[in-house]
Amino acid sequence: MLLMKRFCCGFQRIIAITKTRQPGDTLEVRGWIKSVRRLKNNVFFDISDGSTMQKFQIVVPKSEQLKTISAGNLVKVVGQLQVAPQGHYELHANSLETIGQHDPEYVREYLHLRSRTSCTAAIMRLRHKAQMALHEFMDKHDFIHINTPILTTNDCEGAGEVFTVQPDSNELLKQMSRPSVPLNQSYFDSKVYLSVSGQLHLESMSYGLGNTYTISPAFRAENCKSPLHLSEFYMFEAELVFIENLEELCRFIEKMIKSVTNDILKSSEADIQYCQNQTVRENFNLEWLRDAWPILSYNEASDIILRNKEKFKTAVKSNEGFSKEQELFLVDYCKAPVFVVNWPAAQKPFYMKISREDPSKVHALDLLMPVVAELCGGSLRECDVNRLQEHPHFPEGLEWYLELRKFGGLPTGGFGMGFERFLQLLTGVKNIRDVIPFPRYPHSCKM
Amino acid sequence: MLLMKRFCCGFQRIIAITKTRQPGDTLEVRGWIKSVRRLKNNVFFDISDGSTMQKFQIVVPKSEQLKTISAGNLVKVVGQLQVAPQGHYELHANSLETIGQHDPEYVREYLHLRSRTSCTAAIMRLRHKAQMALHEFMDKHDFIHINTPILTTNDCEGAGEVFTVQPDSNELLKQMSRPSVPLNQSYFDSKVYLSVSGQLHLESMSYGLGNTYTISPAFRAENCKSPLHLSEFYMFEAELVFIENLEELCRFIEKMIKSVTNDILKSSEADIQYCQNQTVRENFNLEWLRDAWPILSYNEASDIILRNKEKFKTAVKSNEGFSKEQELFLVDYCKAPVFVVNWPAAQKPFYMKISREDPSKVHALDLLMPVVAELCGGSLRECDVNRLQEHPHFPEGLEWYLELRKFGGLPTGGFGMGFERFLQLLTGVKNIRDVIPFPRYPHSCKM
Numbered sequence: 058m059l060l061m062k063r064f065c066c067g068f069q070r071i072i073a074i075t076k077t078r079q080p081g082d083t084l085e086v087r088g089w090i091k092s093v094r095r096l097k098n099n100v101f102f103d104i105s106d107g108s109t110m111q112k113f114q115i116v117v118p119k120s121e122q123l124k125t126i127s128a129g130n131l132v133k134v135v136g137q138l139q140v141a142p143q144g145h146y147e148l149h150a151n152s153l154e155t156i157g158q159h160d161p162e163y164v165r166e167y168l169h170l171r172s173r174t175s176c177t178a179a180i181m182r183l184r185h186k187a188q189m190a191l192h193e194f195m196d197k198h199d200f201i202h203i204n205t206p207i208l209t210t211n212d213c214e215g216a217g218e219v220f221t222v223q224p225d226s227n228e229l230l231k232q233m234s235r236p237s238v239p240l241n242q243s244y245f246d247s248k249v250y251l252s253v254s255g256q257l258h259l260e261s262m263s264y265g266l267g268n269t270y271t272i273s274p275a276f277r278a279e280n281c282k283s284p285l286h287l288s289e290f291y292m293f294e295a296e297l298v299f300i301e302n303l304e305e306l307c308r309f310i311e312k313m314i315k316s317v318t319n320d321i322l323k324s325s326e327a328d329i330q331y332c333q334n335q336t337v338r339e340n341f342n343l344e345w346l347r348d349a350w351p352i353l354s355y356n357e358a359s360d361i362i363l364r365n366k367e368k369f370k371t372a373v374k375s376n377e378g379f380s381k382e383q384e385l386f387l388v389d390y391c392k393a394p395v396f397v398v399n400w401p402a403a404q405k406p407f408y409m410k411i412s413r414e415d416p417s418k419v420h421a422l423d424l425l426m427p428v429v430a431e432l433c434g435g436s437l438r439e440c441d442v443n444r445l446q447e448h449p450h451f452p453e454g455l456e457w458y459l460e461l462r463k464f465g466g467l468p469t470g471g472f473g474m475g476f477e478r479f480l481q482l483l484t485g486v487k488n489i490r491d492v493i494p495f496p497r498y499p500h501s502c503k504m
Numbered sequence: 505m506l507l508m509k510r511f512c513c514g515f516q517r518i519i520a521i522t523k524t525r526q527p528g529d530t531l532e533v534r535g536w537i538k539s540v541r542r543l544k545n546n547v548f549f550d551i552s553d554g555s556t557m558q559k560f561q562i563v564v565p566k567s568e569q570l571k572t573i574s575a576g577n578l579v580k581v582v583g584q585l586q587v588a589p590q591g592h593y594e595l596h597a598n599s600l601e602t603i604g605q606h607d608p609e610y611v612r613e614y615l616h617l618r619s620r621t622s623c624t625a626a627i628m629r630l631r632h633k634a635q636m637a638l639h640e641f642m643d644k645h646d647f648i649h650i651n652t653p654i655l656t657t658n659d660c661e662g663a664g665e666v667f668t669v670q671p672d673s674n675e676l677l678k679q680m681s682r683p684s685v686p687l688n689q690s691y692f693d694s695k696v697y698l699s700v701s702g703q704l705h706l707e708s709m710s711y712g713l714g715n716t717y718t719i720s721p722a723f724r725a726e727n728c729k730s731p732l733h734l735s736e737f738y739m740f741e742a743e744l745v746f747i748e749n750l751e752e753l754c755r756f757i758e759k760m761i762k763s764v765t766n767d768i769l770k771s772s773e774a775d776i777q778y779c780q781n782q783t784v785r786e787n788f789n790l791e792w793l794r795d796a797w798p799i800l801s802y803n804e805a806s807d808i809i810l811r812n813k814e815k816f817k818t819a820v821k822s823n824e825g826f827s828k829e830q831e832l833f834l835v836d837y838c839k840a841p842v843f844v845v846n847w848p849a850a851q852k853p854f855y856m857k858i859s860r861e862d863p864s865k866v867h868a869l870d871l872l873m874p875v876v877a878e879l880c881g882g883s884l885r886e887c888d889v890n891r892l893q894e895h896p897h898f899p900e901g902l903e904w905y906l907e908l909r910k911f912g913g914l915p916t917g918g919f920g921m922g923f924e925r926f927l928q929l930l931t932g933v934k935n936i937r938d939v940i941p942f943p944r945y946p947h948s949c950k951m
Binding site: 106107108109168169170171172173174177178181182184185188189192196201202203204205206207208209210211212217218219220221222223224225226229232233244245246247249250251257258261262263264265266274276278280288289291457458460461465466467493494495497499500501502503504 | 553554555615616617618619620621624625628629631632635636639643648649650651652653654655656657658659664665666667668669670671672673676679680691692693694696697698704705708709710711712713721723725727735736738904905907908912913914940941942944946947948949950951
């Protein structure tokens with residue numbers, strides 16, 4: 058509340074300046090830059106704060122800081138009110154602060170106003186176009202979009218990091234109670250979680266519909282403040298039928314990401330350029346669009362990491378997967394995005410297909426990209442009901458997943474891609490909280 | 505579990521018939537009909553159950569029941585194994601039961617297998633094409649799709665019928681606890697609900713981005729078994745900027761629904777026809793596509809209802825809105841879908857714009873359609889911060905909603921449409937649980 062007050066009080070709305078202020082007064086105005094004129098010594102901005110159609114002129118001495126400012130930026134200006142040669146009032150700025158452009162942390166405090174900054178607006182338009190491009194690509198390839206459920210009784214993939222859901226009203230819970238059901242579960246007659254992935258549900262649909270996909274919210278109750286994690290995020294997931302070969306799945310993913318990215322570059326060139334300019338990182342580029350993406354086996358990737366172990370901050374442990382630092386090293390080493398395939402079964406979940414040649418391995422893939430490291434994870438699915446049933450970690454309550462295969466196991470495979478990470482890959486935006494309209498993370502659920 | 509067993513045991517898989525059975529044996533097979541040949545006295549089906557590429561022939565005496573059966577139907581057949589004149593085995597059926605076609609209640613018990621029935625598959629393809637058509641229409645009209653949040657601290661529109669969310673792990677809650685926050689709220693530092701509508705969030709985005717929309721899940725913790733309600737459902741919501749006239753909003757909705765429906769009819773003619781054939785209702789048709797949709801004021805609509813009060817099962821109460829029966833009567837009376845506008849302020853929420861001519865009314869609309877009755881609700885939004893602030897029911901915790909207007913109130917208006925109801929309108933499917941892949945309702949959250 059303190060921050061809120063700082064933001065909305067103490068500044069002057071443009072509509073009232075001529076009525077309440079006099080030349081020489083020091084005042085603060087806030088608004089959006091509508092136009093910029095750069096003269097020899099000064100830069101002139103017209104700003105608007107929504108209080109009136111009339112724009113208000115700001116005069117600022119030229120400086121390095123002003124080079125990146127452009128129409129659309131939200132600014133906070135403190136200065137002296139003066140009369141311009143043409144007779145109207147103008148503000149001679151002592152200080153000018155852009156909101157949003159260089160301080161996403163600050164803007165994030167005002168989620169409800171954030172769409173008014175050029176950067177957030179550009180990202181939201183881009184986000185929309187990226188979803189459109191995904192839908193269009195999948196539709197063109199005859200995939201059916203399935204709204205996988207948000208509420209689910211399946212917690213098996215959450216590894217304990219799940220949210221539970223119940224009605225807010227105790228009265229309702231009592232009304233609906235049944236003798237054999239704990240009171241807080243009486244609405245659905247069972248414990249209900251927020252979905253962590255739509256994969257298993259997609260599989261059940263693919264058994265009848267063929268290829269399916271979803272762009273759905275997913276949830277993780279982690280106490281994690283990493284710039285790559287959110288408590289509520291979007292997963293793009295797809296399930297392909299009659300697929301018996303992991304390389305085929307890798308090639309589909311590569312083709313999809315390249316095609317969709319090219320579509321987005323066409324529909325959103327200006328927005329993507331704007332984002333990249335705001336978030337420039339060393340070596341940031343989209344060269345991966347032109348490269349062919351190599352495939353490494355887990356053993357090959359491990360060997361590369363082990364041969365270079367002195368280069369990593371974190372100790373290299375075999376059979377524990379790779380750290381983000383190691384993943385980015387592999388991308389750098391291959392000079393391209395890279396698929397790592399055929400993982401040790403012990404590191405991966407029960408539904409992945411065991412290699413018939415080497416039962417210690419599963420047909421799993423991770424796609425490692427520049428900037429974000431792991432972008433996709435996927436696998437062929439075990440379609441042999443007996444092998445599944447005998448898996449030491451086959452979860453309770455998933456009898457229906459076995460049932461799917463009892464009428465004939467269909468060879469399917471699929472993958473998931475963190476949609477926000479994909480946006481970070483395209484824009485270079487450092488914090489995942491800035492590529493989703495309403496970020497939810499530990500200790501923060503605004504609005 | 506009992507039902508599950510009944511379904512998966514005791515029947516014969518096609519692949520093993522020749523090995524384990526002999527002519528004269530009575531057996532049960534289950535599978536999908538691949539082809540149908542109707543001869544003079546008998547109907548011949550080839551069925552497949554996924555256990556082998558080989559199809560298996562069923563012979564059934566002609567009957568009324570068989571008229572609606574077609575390739576793609578899932579059936580359960582009991583009969584005697586015999587040797588056909590050509591030498592292969594065939595089953596002479598004593599009983600044949602279709603699953604899915606005539607008993608959606610039965611099929612719903614096996615959610616994970618439901619996509620294998622023709623009807624569910626047709627609806628899911630249609631659902632996908634309907635979402636595509638909505639996205640394409642909105643994109644073409646320069647609306648930006650916004651993923652409104654699922655988790656929200658705003659419960660003001662839930663009228664008490666909300667779900668709450670917290671991490672499943674008590675350990676995590678303890679780890680994250682802070683002195684001033686109740687333990688079960690320690691993850692987000694506040695009580696968090698599942699969204700009942702994305703409208704207010706869309707508004708905040710529209711203030712920066714212009715026209716926005718969303719197709720998002722929404723949640724209601726009601727103990728309601730109506731065939732028009734779900735605990736988890738999808739809302740299509742849009743927010744339009746610079747709109748000052750309710751009729752303009754009505755015309756946009758009419759144009760959008762007609763255009764999208766025509767697109768869906770083009771992309772999914774066969775599927776929509778199939779659904780309609782399965783669910784025939786008296787007078788079901790899409791004539792509303794050709795009609796112009798009249799606009800009635802609430803007062804006019806009330807007068808019509810009162811003049812016909814003897815026709816209704818439920819008593820007519822003035823100033824309480826209309827019952828579903830009365831809504832359908834109004835549609836019938838107008839011989840077209842009808843907008844009811846300018847509602848008593850007392851019946852509608854705080855954010856609707858008060859009529860400046862008659863402050864007892866708000867600029868709200870309901871769109872009433874055949875089959876489903878209320879399909880859309882919408883309004884102009886109050887953009888005068890002072891009127892909003894003084895509203896007797898302005899909710900606590902929505903200071904940000906006032907803030908939006910403090911930098912200049914933008915005239916906006918918008919509406920929401922229950923996406924599943926729209927699908928019911930197109931297909932005639934009676935129960936809303938059959939137009940969503942994974943229905944959630946009181947005492948049921950399968951998978």
